[in-house]
Amino acid sequence: MGTPDTAGDWSSEMExxxxxxxxxxxxxERHLSESIRPDARPLKKARDTIVSLGAxxxxxxxxxxxxxxxxMLAAIKMEVMTPSVDSPDEGSIAVEFHMPxxxxxxxxxxxxxxxxxxxxxxxxxSLLSSGIxxxxxxxxxxxxxxxxxxxxxxxLDADGALFDAALLSAVxxxxxxxxxxxxxxxxxxxxxxxxxxxxxxLDKEPVDKERRKISLKSIPFSLTCILHKNYIxxxxxxxEESIMETFITVVLNSSGQLVSLYKPGGxxxxxxxxxQECVALTRQRMKELQEIIDExxxxxxxx
Amino acid sequence: MEIDRADGRSPNQLRPLSCxxxxxxxxxxxxxxxxxxxxxxxxxYGPKGGTKKNENPxxxxxxVIWKPRTGQIGKQEKEYEMVLKRTLQSICIxxxxxxxxxxxxxxxxxxxxxxxxxAINASCAALVDAGIPLKHLAVAICCCLAENGLVMLDPTKxxxxxxxxxxxxxxxxxxxxxxxxESSSVKGEQMEHGLITSVTHGVMSVDDYLHCLERGRAxxxxxxxxxxxxxxxQLSSDSLKAG
Numbered sequence: 001m002g003t004p005d006t007a008g009d010w011s012s013e014m015e016x017x018x019x020x021x022x023x024x025x026x027x028x029e030r031h032l033s034e035s036i037r038p039d040a041r042p043l044k045k046a047r048d049t050i051v052s053l054g055a056x057x058x059x060x061x062x063x064x065x066x067x068x069x070x071x072m073l074a075a076i077k078m079e080v081m082t083p084s085v086d087s088p089d090e091g092s093i094a095v096e097f098h099m100p101x102x103x104x105x106x107x108x109x110x111x112x113x114x115x116x117x118x119x120x121x122x123x124x125x126s127l128l129s130s131g132i133x134x135x136x137x138x139x140x141x142x143x144x145x146x147x148x149x150x151x152x153x154x155x156l157d158a159d160g161a162l163f164d165a166a167l168l169s170a171v172x173x174x175x176x177x178x179x180x181x182x183x184x185x186x187x188x189x190x191x192x193x194x195x196x197x198x199x200x201x202l203d204k205e206p207v208d209k210e211r212r213k214i215s216l217k218s219i220p221f222s223l224t225c226i227l228h229k230n231y232i233x234x235x236x237x238x239x240e241e242s243i244m245e246t247f248i249t250v251v252l253n254s255s256g257q258l259v260s261l262y263k264p265g266g267x268x269x270x271x272x273x274x275x276q277e278c279v280a281l282t283r284q285r286m287k288e289l290q291e292i293i294d295e296x297x298x299x300x301x302x303x
Numbered sequence: 304m305e306i307d308r309a310d311g312r313s314p315n316q317l318r319p320l321s322c323x324x325x326x327x328x329x330x331x332x333x334x335x336x337x338x339x340x341x342x343x344x345x346x347x348y349g350p351k352g353g354t355k356k357n358e359n360p361x362x363x364x365x366x367v368i369w370k371p372r373t374g375q376i377g378k379q380e381k382e383y384e385m386v387l388k389r390t391l392q393s394i395c396i397x398x399x400x401x402x403x404x405x406x407x408x409x410x411x412x413x414x415x416x417x418x419x420x421x422a423i424n425a426s427c428a429a430l431v432d433a434g435i436p437l438k439h440l441a442v443a444i445c446c447c448l449a450e451n452g453l454v455m456l457d458p459t460k461x462x463x464x465x466x467x468x469x470x471x472x473x474x475x476x477x478x479x480x481x482x483x484x485e486s487s488s489v490k491g492e493q494m495e496h497g498l499i500t501s502v503t504h505g506v507m508s509v510d511d512y513l514h515c516l517e518r519g520r521a522x523x524x525x526x527x528x529x530x531x532x533x534x535x536x537q538l539s540s541d542s543l544k545a546g
Binding site for chain 1: 391392507509511513
């Protein structure tokens with residue numbers, strides 16, 4: 001293929017794809033010095049985001065979120081359970097994040113991905129501490145019955161920024177959630193009121209007259225940024241994450257408060273200026289995401 | 304605004320620190336680190352040949368196993384393992400022993416608040432005891448935020464549960480250098496002011512977070528001094544015995 005030129009730079013001698021595979025860091029640095037990325041995005045811009053509500057018909061609330069190629073499917077099922085003794089007038093949420101082998105060549109059937117339980121826990125912490133739902137709204141009868149929302153998020157395509165897409169799909173699923181109608185039957189247990197019976201007269205009054213929505217209080221939105229030397233790249237792809245290993249995830253809620261700032265190690269140290277810039281980028285991204293979700297909700301209500 | 308802490312400390316005061324190295328016989332390096340009542344035991348085995356399938360064979364890899372005091376291993380433990388692994392990967396010089404795995408096992412002896420920082424400090428001391436090459440040491444600290452915006456360092460478990468938010472910060476240790484100041488500054492900010500790891504819990508404002516970061520930085524100089532004194536090799540006593 002020839003020898004490198006005087007600067008030791010193979011790039012003029014070999015094909016772009018080969019250079020990208022063999023010297024990934026240098027390939028990226030050549031782009032970053034021109035303030036652009038290989039997919040022609042400016043450094044601070046996130047990928048195109050799509051949210052579609054009601055993707056899973058059998059669930060009580062669901063959504064499909066795509067950030068670039070990263071695709072997440074979230075679905076919520078509601079079940080009645082007895083609340084805990086510590087909080088008898090509160091329901092609860094259980095989050096499970098799955099990474100099936102379809103999402104990435106790195107994930108194999110017998111070996112669950114290492115990041116999956118970590119992302120599940122982070123999602124639960126972010127959703128609970130941001131106060132998106134008042135758990136007291138999930139209560140049915142104090143001390144006896146309350147709703148448990150099982151949120152399952154499936155990653156269908158893992159192309160970087162998994163936590164951002166998962167949080168977006170969870171928020172969208174909650175905005176689509178309709179709580180089923182239940183009533184107390186003779187034995188004192190809650191039963192679902194099925195659609196056919198809704199029109200007839202019921203022996204006992206249902207607890208809610210119709211499937212109600214949950215009011216979302218302050219919604220969390222997040223942005224993952226990669227730090228590399230002096231550059232900050234917003235919304236990385238899988239390739240960027242694997243080459244430049246330092247990332248920082250900022251979660252803000254709609255009242256502008258910091259829900260989480262997660263930087264798990266990494267070769268680059270974050271100085272205060274970098275942290276402030278990441279927070280500013282997240283604020284901007286929050287506005288974009290808020291518009292996207294509002295549009296998805298209004299499209300659904302028209303139907 | 305003064306808050307009375309249950310154990311009578313001031314908001315900026317850390318609990319008594321203690322570190323003993325070489326506590327385990329079979330492990331290549333081990334350390335027991337205690338901050339007040341929180342105690343963690345860390346053991347290092349390695350470097351051993353070979354890396355796991357998904358790891359890059361051109362670099363050394365670090366494997367972390369976290370054992371809680373009681374109960375089964377759940378998501379919380381997996382999260383701690385991941386944070387610890389990534390933090391240690393950023394302080395180890397990974398290019399020295401490529402295609403090897405260094406295993407670090409963390410055993411929680413007692414959890415009385417600030418568990419993850421205590422574990423990170425213990426792991427650092429264990430890595431030094433094992434002689435694994437490191438770029439610099441990592442100093443971990445926990446800052447919690449009270450309702451009125453007061454920042455307190457190194458909370459106990461009761462304090463952590465009462466406070467509205469807390470932050471675990473890991474910073475590189477301060478350098479005692481004879482070189483002039485300009486050589487270690489990056490855009491006017493010193494290297495030791497960079498942040499290696501940050502994990503937050505609870506909601507706070509961005510200004511509160513930056514405030515916690517400043518307090519954490521101030522406290523790392525005290526912890527770095529403790530580490531430096533403690534990790535000095537105990538040559539003087541050994542040479543007396545030999546001689």
